[in-house]
Amino acid sequence: MDNSAVQRVKQRYGIVGNCEALNRAIEIALKIAPVDLSVLVVGENGVGKESFPRIIHDHSLRKNKKYFAVNCGAIPEGTIDSELFGHEKGAFTGAVDQREGYFAAANGGTLFLDEVGELPLQTQARLLRVLETGEYIRVGSSEVRKTDVRIVAATNVNMEKAIAEGKFREDLYYRLNTVSIAVPALRERGDDAALLFRKFALDMSEKYKMPAVRLTPEAQRMLVSYSWPGNVRQLKNLAENMSVTAEEREITPEVLSRYLPSESHSKQIVMVGEPAKDTHSFEAEREILYQILFDLRREVNELKRYVSEQRNGSDHAAADCVAKPNSLILEDQDHTVKFAEDGAQDLAYWEAEEVKDDEPAKPADGNVPAAETDTGKAKMPQSLDDLERDMIKRALDMSNGRRKVAADQLGISERTLYRKIKEYGLE
Template sequence: MEHIQNIKQRFRIIGNDVSLNSALERAMQVAPTEITVLVIGESGVGKEYIPKIIHHLSPRKHYSYIAVNCGAIPEGTIDSELFGHEKGAFTGATGDRKGYFEVANKGTIFLDEVGELPLTTQVRLLRVLESGEFFKVGSSQIQKTDVRIVAATNSNMLESIQKNLFRKDLYYRLNTVQIDIPSLRARKSDIGLLFRKFSQYFAEKYNMPPIKLCQKAMSYIENYHWPGNIRQLRNLAEQLSVVEKQREITLSRIKESLPSLYPFTADSVLKNDFRTECDLLYKILFDLRKDLNDIKSLIMELMHIPGKKASIDRKGDTLYHFPSHDLNVSETKIFTHESLQEKEIKCIRKVLNRNNGKRKIAASELGISERTLYRKIKQYGL
């Protein structure tokens, strides 16, 4: 078996965290077998390296390796992408098409964001796992394939099963061996090493001196929550490398560069180690906390105004009414408590604007899948 340092060097994996090494060692251990593997980890942690390592160290390494992002393929076409289709199977099917499972025969197929698969597609995938058989869309002829499946997800699969969004039998078929990839905030000792590596890389790419952080700035990024994980850290290093004239980055500049949408610190992480699928709501709720504190202060002030009364309007907003002789109005709406949905809309719009409407980048920053973001954009008419 190859040494773990050789694997890190081959796949350009940076870090010496114990949990990272454990995940890599497990991938190396199961690679020579035919076991189906499920990789668990938040968006942006580098889950895609695990199936590459498994394929490289397996007897299938001389055959095809195909990576499929299940969350980025529209629901109406995903069966065709995975299993292929016959000519005339649907509008636009002008010819026969091979699917990924046919193309990857004898090789490895990586199903990223497998938790986003529609239930009908899950049934087809289960059959492939059980018998190696599938049907092309629009065909009644059984096809055979011999592929090894490595799947990955950033969602809580057990919760999805409880909500009938994911099949329990498929989950246990996929999860013969589970490999957990740690979040960046759990690899505190690796953050500085990663940032320096990215800084050096972008210095060479853009032909300029590498940036470096002052001690306080380095301490700040080591204690930051990093909801976008390594991907977000890499983007930060690239942004600073390109736009900063001063090559030593100060604490104030780092605070300006990191989104205020994620004001987490090491202390808050210790108290609340949020799962990725809940990150967006927690970010919104965290933002709401300041509003609630302001509301509490306002309520305390209102308690001392005689003749006031409170009621709830149709939207669930709190209305405070005062006698006309106090405020020279018959009815005044002092404040409304903004709904969680409105906060979510503002949050999504803000991230989309910051990324010039690029949904893939925005979804990564929000900690949700591209399909989920597309659904919310459609739902809210953004």
């Protein structure tokens, strides 16, 4: 293609640079413009992808029709279908009136879908149908409508990776990617960074009537060698910032270094190797918390199984469970099990013999146990709850109602003791 046509496009759309990859992208845009095919513009954030859909539209047969640019990543997932395809009155909460979407408004023209990789899968299916047949249905309607729209899409997403992860439809990708235009990153454009800096500095000088900042040769080399993760957008911000705040109008490497962020080499997704000693690792904390939760759940399940076996066991198993009342099972707030020692010298052991229905069990030392009824007959507790209640009552009696002392004797917290007292009606 004639190089003069590329230069005219650069002047018209304010594109600065002589990079071969940039010139090639403009040539492709001019060649594909008259042909009604879908175009996918790919490149990093801030490289200027939004200029190419405008170039394509203005040099196409649709140049006298409408042009709409839609940022798909800025529209909430719940309303993206309504924005693109329209909706009927009452189709959803808040739909107080009928609305036509961008596909209807741009009929006959060009629709630029920026950040198309952010579209939900359901919307991707609707978009695929429009690209294949030109048909769409409004939200809340059953009427099929027709539209004649040329789609130019742009994305900074690695589409092959998104397809492999199931985040983007492969068939839609090939529909959009009939022709692909790759916009180079600023770090790949060589001396274009210095040309762009000069342009932005002159723009600020003309707009605000101030002397323009200039780079020394050493500062230019430093500027060109920088990685520019934010691309042209970052360079523009830098030039505008320096135009306003720099005391000197001639920018040396020392001055430039104060404005350039430190080079970042930590673009990897997964950290390799051990973190530095002073680095705070939230991933490690999360793993520890997960392990604690898993261990806690296992212990609670074991406790439930143990209690169930004790309560549903045979009479002989229940008698064995309470044979030594100095070991008491109590549930604490953190769902762990504590064994409280209650002073073996103050408690009588129940005999490990089978108790007859009409004869109370006798302690080994011959003393009458505290659980004696009004008739003078002692009855062995029939469950762990009964045993627990008796032990708490006994500890309160021994401490003259002082709950803190009783809690210390039982080996549980005061909060747990208060809850147990209320649960068993021991107020």
